[in-house]
Amino acid sequence: MMLRRDGARSALRPLRLLTGVLAAITALVTLSGCSLLGDRSDASGPTRNGLEKSRVVVGVLPVIDLAPLHLAKKEGYFDAEGLDVELQVTPSGPEALNKMIGGDLDIAFSSYPAFIAAQAKKVAEVRIVAESYAAKENTMMLMAGRDSPIHNPREVSGRRVAVTSTGSISDLSVKSAVKTLGGKPETIQFVPMAFPQMEAALDRGDVDAALLVEPFITKASKNIGARPVLDAASGPTAELPLAGYGATAEFVAKNPKTVAAFQRALLRAQREAEQDRTKVEALLPEYAGIDKETASLLKLGSFPSSLEPTRLQRVPDLLNAFGVIDQRINVKDMIVPLPH
Template identity: 45%
Template sequence: MLASTSGCGLLGGDEGDSAAQGNGQVEKAKIKVSVMPLIDVAPFHLANKKGYFKEEGLEVETVNSPSGQAGLTKLIAGDVDISYGGDIPFVMANATGSADIKFVAESSSGKPNTMMILTVPTSPVKNVQDLAGKKIAINGEKGVSDTLTKSVMKANNVDFSKVTWVTLPFPEIAGAISRGDVDAGFLVEPFITQASKSVGTVPVVDASSGPTQDFPISAYGATAKFVNENPKTVEAFQRAMARATKEAEADRKVVEPLLVEFAKIDADTAALASLTKFESKLDPARLQRVPDLMLEFGIITQKVDAAAMIAKQPQD
């Protein structure tokens, strides 16, 4: 999926204080947005490259983060204004009281073949039942990867209580599976396609199936303070993102060049990778699935109202 250019604004423009203070259209014209190297952020790069942010009066500086948690940390510290990240960490921050995060814009939900638990043919894991008591590589605990894996295992009546979770960055998971360091691993695209080509991985189970089909995966978040103080800035970001997201969802041909440019993957892999389901509208009922699943698996201890976390959305 997509990597951004760390610390580099793609739109250029005035680097002075005046841009940061607003321009008549928005309260804060120059904003920093943290993203990750994932397909999910393709619409963000599309909006930047096509000048949609600029049309809305925004100059966007792209900040690369290795994980959603790293982006969230930057957000809470005030190092960025908006951060792409997993829905689960955003909800977790609110539930634990570590931050008051608002969902600003939707990003993606899972669809078949975009999130898979994989292994190699020589692994003892042949099916979902074999995952019990095994070592499974994930990119972070109490996140999408282990939560969806647990959900799929539970749906298939498989005990996940004795699984050993091994945390690794997505690019390192295929190698760990191939060497036998782990029995299986959770990957997302384009790492799924890359792993198949490089080490011959085979699917064990689709993590976007059963109770987790169309599960909300990621979004863009900001602190409640930033949202309250900069409503026009937030709305400008939302409009640009919605415009680009609809384009990306309608035509994968606009996405593939972004994978090559920003993720530095080859064109063949970009063409083969299954694309995530880009989402342009935050839906309270759909988003409620996230805290409900977190509560089910003990990630949070009390019910969270997802609707209360959604920033005001632009009128259609």
């Protein structure tokens, strides 16, 4: 998404805490002596292949979305471009954004709302350098517990629904789908919690439903008999772009050849992951802690290999429509064109 997974240390899907990013950004701004758009002080000089930098530090999470990144590193695609890509695990997408703005990361992985919020709040000039993950049918599911009173989407109105955060793709996707189906999204009682906590909350009846992503959809179905109520990636949110890679405008301007090399290597892996899910399944136990059986059963979203403005524009428009940001952001201005 990006739709986050905030605070989860195991494999999670692409939803992120928009409120968390705003808090993190606010804290960052108040730190004296911190350059909001500063490049890393240890930037290397010109390198082989004519790159401005050979070493690039990328903030990551142990989530399904990042399978192509790990594939590119494992198969030597970054090496072939003259890049030494260091992966630095961060607690969340917003925290990765925070570190990127502060100069501790060159590139950050996050759900798109975090990038768009930073841009809308004028905290930083953020650029999207590559896509990571997009929703597919049944990859963002509103699940009900075995004894939940919810049996269809209209019955979600007025109920308690677990989401990773409010003001993010997590709750906005539910609101959008419920509204489209004739429900009353404004009456839903959203209960923020981390994905790993949702299965137990459903089983105890603490919430009536939960917005889950993989591998938690598969696990909840298998462990407690959770049942689907609503595909949150349907209707207006079908195939919604969820997460990608961002950098500051200053980093992109100073390192155009380095960014292009990163894009080329990653796009090669994105295409392979999209065409052959066995490559994704093989990597998930290694970096995401998902067992082989679950990896073979879970539903995968898509791994886009383009940066198409019209499609990505759906994310800021959704945030604007539900009042998360108070202005229309033109995502085209944030996109770094892909190399030919």
